[in-house]
Amino acid sequence: xxxxxxxxxxxxxxxxxxxxxxxxxxxxxxxxxxxxxxxxxxxxxxxxxxxxxxxxxxxxxxxxxxxxxxxxxxxxxxxxxxxxxxxxxxxxxxxxxxxxxxxxxxxxxxxxxxxxxxxxxxxxxxxxxxxxxxxxxxxxxxxxxxxxxxxxxxxxxxxxxxxxxxxxxxxxxxxxxxxxxxxxxxxxxxxxxxxxxxxxxxxxxxxxxxxxxxxxxxxxxxxxxxxxxxxxxxxxxxxxxxxxxxxxxxxxxxxxxxxxxxxxxxxxxxxxxxxxxxxxxxxxxxxxxxxxxxxxxxxxxxxxxxxxxxxxxxxxxxxxxxxxxxxxxxxxxxxxxxxxxxxxxxxxxxxxxxxxxxxxxx
Amino acid sequence: xxxxxxxxxxxxxxxxxxxxxxxxxxxxxxxxxxxxxxxxxxxxxxxxxxxxxxxxxxxxxxxxxxxxxxxxxxxxxxxxxxxxxxxxxxxxxxxxxxxxxxxxxxxxxxxxxxxxxxxxxxxxxxxxxxxxxxxxxxxxxxxxxxxxxxxxxxxxxxxxxxxxxxxxxxxxxxxxxxxxxxxxxxxxxxxxxxxxxxxxxxxxxxxxxxxxxxxxxxxxxxxxxxxxxxxxxxxxxxxxxxxxxxxxxxxxxxxxxxxxxxxxxxxxxxxxxxxxxxxxxxxxxxxxxxxxxxxxxxxxxxxxxxxxxxxxxxxxxxxxxxxxxxxxxxxxxxxxxxxxxxxxxxxxxxxxxxxxxxxxxx
Numbered sequence: 001x002x003x004x005x006x007x008x009x010x011x012x013x014x015x016x017x018x019x020x021x022x023x024x025x026x027x028x029x030x031x032x033x034x035x036x037x038x039x040x041x042x043x044x045x046x047x048x049x050x051x052x053x054x055x056x057x058x059x060x061x062x063x064x065x066x067x068x069x070x071x072x073x074x075x076x077x078x079x080x081x082x083x084x085x086x087x088x089x090x091x092x093x094x095x096x097x098x099x100x101x102x103x104x105x106x107x108x109x110x111x112x113x114x115x116x117x118x119x120x121x122x123x124x125x126x127x128x129x130x131x132x133x134x135x136x137x138x139x140x141x142x143x144x145x146x147x148x149x150x151x152x153x154x155x156x157x158x159x160x161x162x163x164x165x166x167x168x169x170x171x172x173x174x175x176x177x178x179x180x181x182x183x184x185x186x187x188x189x190x191x192x193x194x195x196x197x198x199x200x201x202x203x204x205x206x207x208x209x210x211x212x213x214x215x216x217x218x219x220x221x222x223x224x225x226x227x228x229x230x231x232x233x234x235x236x237x238x239x240x241x242x243x244x245x246x247x248x249x250x251x252x253x254x255x256x257x258x259x260x261x262x263x264x265x266x267x268x269x270x271x272x273x274x275x276x277x278x279x280x281x282x283x284x285x286x287x288x289x290x291x292x293x294x295x296x297x298x299x300x301x302x303x304x305x306x307x308x309x310x311x312x313x314x315x316x317x318x319x320x321x322x323x324x325x326x327x328x329x330x331x332x333x334x335x336x337x338x339x340x341x342x343x344x345x346x347x348x349x350x351x352x353x354x355x356x357x358x359x360x361x362x
Numbered sequence: 363x364x365x366x367x368x369x370x371x372x373x374x375x376x377x378x379x380x381x382x383x384x385x386x387x388x389x390x391x392x393x394x395x396x397x398x399x400x401x402x403x404x405x406x407x408x409x410x411x412x413x414x415x416x417x418x419x420x421x422x423x424x425x426x427x428x429x430x431x432x433x434x435x436x437x438x439x440x441x442x443x444x445x446x447x448x449x450x451x452x453x454x455x456x457x458x459x460x461x462x463x464x465x466x467x468x469x470x471x472x473x474x475x476x477x478x479x480x481x482x483x484x485x486x487x488x489x490x491x492x493x494x495x496x497x498x499x500x501x502x503x504x505x506x507x508x509x510x511x512x513x514x515x516x517x518x519x520x521x522x523x524x525x526x527x528x529x530x531x532x533x534x535x536x537x538x539x540x541x542x543x544x545x546x547x548x549x550x551x552x553x554x555x556x557x558x559x560x561x562x563x564x565x566x567x568x569x570x571x572x573x574x575x576x577x578x579x580x581x582x583x584x585x586x587x588x589x590x591x592x593x594x595x596x597x598x599x600x601x602x603x604x605x606x607x608x609x610x611x612x613x614x615x616x617x618x619x620x621x622x623x624x625x626x627x628x629x630x631x632x633x634x635x636x637x638x639x640x641x642x643x644x645x646x647x648x649x650x651x652x653x654x655x656x657x658x659x660x661x662x663x664x665x666x667x668x669x670x671x672x673x674x675x676x677x678x679x680x681x682x683x684x685x686x687x688x689x690x691x692x693x694x695x696x697x698x699x700x701x702x703x704x705x706x707x708x709x710x711x712x713x714x715x716x717x718x719x720x721x722x723x724x
Contacts, residue, residue, distance in 0.1 A: 001603045004547075004577075005610075007467040012610040023431060038425050045423040053419060053620075060415075060624070061407040061589035063400050069385060090452050090594075093613050101463075101488075105369040119614070126463075126611045185366075215366075227423035230619030232452075241363045248367075248374040249488045251455050252481070257592030258415075258620055262422070 008106075008128025021327070033325035034349045036342040039164070039194075039305045041227030042349065043279060045262075046272045049228055052265030053258050064257035071260050074267050075235060079207055084240050087247065088255045092193060092221040092234030095246070097123045099156060099189055099217060102249045104129050108155035113141045115165060115334035117191065120158040139299055139307075140168040143178045150186060157182075160191045162198060165334050165341045167301025171202040179206075179213050187215045187242070193234075194303040196225035196273065197280055203302055207237055214239040222259075224304060225273050226266040233259035280304045283344035290354045294361075305343040307331065311361060314340055320360040326353055370468075370490025383689070395687035396711045398704040401526070401556075401667045403589035404711065405641060407624075408634045411590055414627030415620050426619035433622050436629055437597060441569055446602050449609065450617045454555060454583040454596030457608070459485045461518060461551055461579060464611045466491050470517035475503045477527060477696035479553065482520040501661055501669075502530040505540045512548060519544075522553045524560060527696050527703045529663025533564040541568075541575050549577045549604070555596075556665040558587035558635065559642055565664055569599055576601040584621075586666060587635050588628040595621035642666045645706035652716045656723075667705040669693065673723060676701055682722040688715055 002010045025031060068088040076083045089095035100123050104110065110124045114133040124131050132154070134145045141163055150157070162169035170178075179188060190206050198204070206218050217238040223229035233255055236243075266272070287306065291298045297309035310317040317340050318330035331339040342353060364372045387393060430450040438445045451457035462485050466472065472486045476495040486493050494516070496507045503525055512519070524531035532540075541550060552568050560566070568580050579600040585591035595617055598605075628634070649668065653660045659671035672679040679702050680692035693701035704715060 001607050004465060004549075004603065005607055006463070006465055009464075009610065014606065014610060035424075040425065041423045043423075044420060050419050050422070053422075054416065057412050057415060058406060060412070060592035061403045061405075062397075063402065063585075063591045064594070090613075090618075091615060093615060097613060101368070102371075103366060103368055106468075122614075187366075223425075229425045230422035232426070232615060232618040241366065244376065245363050245367055248371065248376060251452075251459060252484075253453060253455060253594060256452070256594040256618055256621060259618065 006128065009126060012125055028323070030323070030325045033327055034345060034352060035327040036345050036349065036353060037327045037329040038229070039224060039303070039343040040229055041224060041276055042283070042343070042345045043227060043272070043276055045227040046266040046269040048269040048272065049226065049262035049266040053262050056258070056261045060257055062257065064253050064255060064260055066252045068255050068260055071264050074264055078267060079237065081207070081210070081237060085210065085237055085243055087236045087238070087243050087250070088260070089234050089236065090254045090256070091223065091232040092191065092219045092236070093119055094254060095219055095234060095236045096120060096189070096191070098246050098250060099187065100124055100127050100129060102245045103187055104155050107153065109151065109153045111146055111149050111154055111157045113146065113159070113163065115336060116141070116158070116160045117164045118333065136166065139166040141170055143170065143174055147178065147181055150182065154186050156187045156189060158189045158191065160193070162194045162203070162302040164194065164303070165305070165307060165331060165336070167299050167303045167306055169198055169200060169203040169302035171200070172204045172206070173202065175206055176209065179209065179216065184215070187217060188213070189217045189219060191219045193219065193221045193224055195220070197277065197304050198302040199281065200302060210237055210239065214241060217242055222263045222266060225276055226263070226269070227272070227276070228259070228262055228266060231259035231262050232256065233263045279346070280344045283347065283350050286347070286350055287344065287354070294358055305341055307336070307339050307341050309338050310340055313338060317360065321356055324356045324360065326356045368490065371488060374487055390685070392685070392687045395689060396707060396714060397689040398707050398711065398715060399689045399691040400591070401586060401665070401705040402591055403586060403638055404645070404705070404707045405589060405634070405638055407589040408628040408631040410631040410634065411588065411624035411628040415624050418620070418623045422619055424619065426615055426617060426622055428614045430617055430622055433626050436626055440629060441599065443569070443572070443599060447572065447599055447605055449598045449600070449605050449612070450622070451596050451598065452616045452618070453585065453594040454553065454581045454598070455481055456616060457581055457596060457598045458482060458551070458553070460608050460612060461549065462486055462489050462491060464607045465549055466517050469515065471513065471515045473508055473511050473516055473519045475508065475521070475525065477698060478520070478522045479526045480695065498528065501528040503532055505532065505536055509540065509543055512544065516548050518549045518551060520551045520553065522555070524556045524565070524664040526556065526665070527667070527669060527693060527698070529661050529665045529668055531560055531562060531565040531664035534566045534568070535564065537568055538571065541571065541578065546577070549579060550575070551579045551581060553581045555581070555583045555586055557582070559639065559666050560664040561643065562664055572599055572601065576603060579604055584625045584628060587638055588625070588631070589634070589638070590621070590624055590628060593621035593624050594618065595625045641708070642706045645709065645712050648709070648712050649706065649716070656720055667703055669698070669701050669703050671700050672702055675699060679722065683718055686718045686722065688718045
C-alpha cells in the first residue's frame with residue numbers, strides 16, 4: 001500500500017477501528033454499562049433540537065443547504081458578527097482539517113501543544129505536514145514556549161482552550177498578549193469546544209478579538225454544551241479572508257440537514273445549556289470531594305471532564321473499570337500513562353464511577 | 363488571500379453560496395414551488411429510515427460509531443463482501459475527496475470525462491491536482507479516448523456510471539474491457555450513484571469485479587434510490603489496500619449517527635426502492651411522450667433525471683421556469699448551454715413541469 005499512498009503520508013499508522021458499545025457489551029457479556037469516555041453531555045441532547053428534528057424528518061430526501069444560511073444567520077445574530085465571518089462544518093473536526101488543507105503548503109510547519117486534542121496531530125500527519133510539538137507546562141498550554149517554537153516556517157498554531165485532556169484554560173489576557181506577539185502571517189486556530197463550561201471569569205472566548213487579528217480562527221461545537229455530538233455540527237469564526245479561503249476547499253454539502261435543523265433549535269435552548277452547566281458544576285464538586293476523600297490526585301478543570309491519576313496505571317484501570325461496566329478513557333495515547341479521563345456524568349453515574357474506582361483500587 | 367492559500371490552489375474560484383428554497387421563495391414572492399433540480403427522490407425518504415431515526419433521537423448526544431460497524435456489516439451481507447472492503451462517508455462526496463487526498467501525489471494526473479458530476483473537478487482542483495479532461499462522445503463517456511489520455515503520470519480516473527448530467531450508462535462488458543486495458547497502477551473510481559435506476563440489463567454494478575481489479579473503487583449512495591440526501595451518507599467498495607489507505611486519512615467521526623441509523627434501516631426497505639423505480643420509470647414514459655408531442659429534443663436516460671434541449675437556452679429557461687415556481691437545473695455550468703436537466707418528479711409535478719415548459723416556450 002505504501003507505494004500507492006500520496007507522498008508524505010507513507011508512514012501514517014491506522015486509526016484503531018473501534019466498536020459500538022452494544023458490540024462491546026455483546027463481547028464482554030456486560031449489560032447496563034455507563035460511558036464516561038467521550039466528554040458527551042450527561043443530560044442527553046437538547047430537547048428543542050430533538051423536537052425540531054422530529055418536525056423536519058420528512059425533508060431528509062432533500063440535499064441540505066450547502067451554505068447553512070439559516071444557521072449562520074442565527075449565529076451571526078447571537079455573536080454579533082456578519083454571516084460572512086462564519087463557516088459551518090461536519091463537526092468542528094472537519095474545520096480543523098479544512099484549515100490545514102486550505103492553508104498549509106509543503107515545507108510549512110504547524111505548532112501544537114502536547115498533550116492536546118489528538119485530531120490536530122492526526123490531521124496534520126494525514127496531510128503530510130510538519131509538526132512542531134511544545135510540551136505543556138504543569139498541565140497547561142505553555143504560550144511563551146509556543147512563541148519560541150514559532151519560526152519563519154510556521155503557518156498554523158493550534159490552541160485548545162480549555163485544553164483537552166487536561167481541562168486547564170488560558171486566561172483571555174494571556175491570549176491577547178500571545179496574539180499580539182505573533183508574526184502577522186501565522187494562522188492561530190483557537191478551538192473553544194469546551195468554552196461554555198469555563199467558570200473562571202478570566203477565561204473567555206476570543207470571538208471579539210477577531211476584528212484585531214485577521215488570521216485568528218475560533219472554533220466552536222454543538223457536541224458538548226448542546227449535546228449534539230452524534231449529529232456532527234460545529235462552526236468557526238474568522239475574517240472573510242480565512243472563511244473565503246476555507247469555502248474554496250470545503251465540500252458543497254458538508255453539514256447534514258438534520259444537524260443544521262437541530263443546531264438552529266438548540267441555539268434557543270438556553271434552559272438546557274444552563275441545566276447542563278449546573279449538572280457539570282455539581283458533579284465536579286461531588287467528584288473532587290470523593291477523590292479527596294480517597295486521596296487520589298486529579299486536575300481541577302474548566303470543562304465537563306477531568307484527569308485522574310491512578311495508582312494502577314491508565315490501561316489497567318481502563319480494563320478493570322470496563323469489566324465493571326464503567327467506560328473511562330485511558331490517557332496512555334496522550335502520553336499520560338498514569339491518568340484516566342472521565343467526563344462528568346449524571347449524579348448516579350458519578351456515584352457508580354466512584355464506587356467502582358474504589359473497588360478496583362482496593 | 364491568494365498569498366495565504368496553499369500553493370497550487372491560488373486560482374480556485376469560489377463555489378456559488380446558494381440559498382435555501384424558503385429564501386428563494388421569500389425573495390421572489392413565489393409559494394408552492396416544485397424542485398426538480400437536484401435528482402432527489404420524488405417519493406421522499408425511505409419510511410423505514412424515518413422510523414428508525416425517530417426511535418433513536420435520544421442518542422444524538424453520543425458520538426457516532428466511527429467505524430460504522432453495523433452499517434458496514436449489513437452492506438457486507440447484502441453485497442457478499444468482507445467488511446474490510448467497505449468504507450462509509452459523509453455522502454459519497456466525501457469519499458470522492460478522500461480518494462484524491464489519500465492517493466494523489468504532486469505531479470500526478472487525474473483523468474475525467476466532461477461533462478460529468480462537477481465534484482470530481484472541484485475536488486481535484488481544491489487539492490491542487492492536475493486534471494486531464496476527455497470530452498463525451500455523443501453524450502456518453504468515451505472509454506477509448508480515456509484510455510488514450512492515460513499516461514505514466516495518471517494516478518486516478520473518475521467514471522460516473524450512469525453519467526450525470528447526461529443519463530447515459532456504460533455496459534458492464536465495456537467496463538470490463540476498459541479495466542483490462544489499463545496499466546495496473548491506475549486507480550479507477552466508478553461512481554455508481556444512479557446505478558439502482560438503470561433499466562438496461564447490460565448496465566450493472568462493478569462490485570463483483572473488485573476481486574480482479576485491486577485498484578477499482580466503486581462508490582454508492584443513499585441519496586438517490588433511498589431518498590436520504592439530507593443525511594449525507596454514501597459508501598465505497600474496494601480492496602483492503604485502498605480501504606486501509608483511505609482510513610488513514612479519513613476523519614474519525616465522518617458519518618453522523620442518524621445517517622448510520624437511517625441508512626441501516628433503509629437497506630431493508632426494498633418496497634420503497636421498488637416503488638421509487640416504478641415512479642421513475644412511469645414518469646420518464648410520461649415525459650418522453652410529452653416532449654415528443656411538443657417536439658423537444660431530450661436524452662433517454664438510465665437514471666432518475668434527464669437532459670432536455672430548449673430553444674430558449676439553458677439560463678433563460680431556468681429563469682423563466684423559476685418565475686413560475688418550477689426549479690430546474692441550467693446546464694450552462696456543465697458546458698451545455700442549450701440544455702436543462704430535471705429529475706423525474708411525482709406525476710403531478712411532471713405535469714406541472716410540462717405545462718410550464720410549454721407556456722414559457724410558446
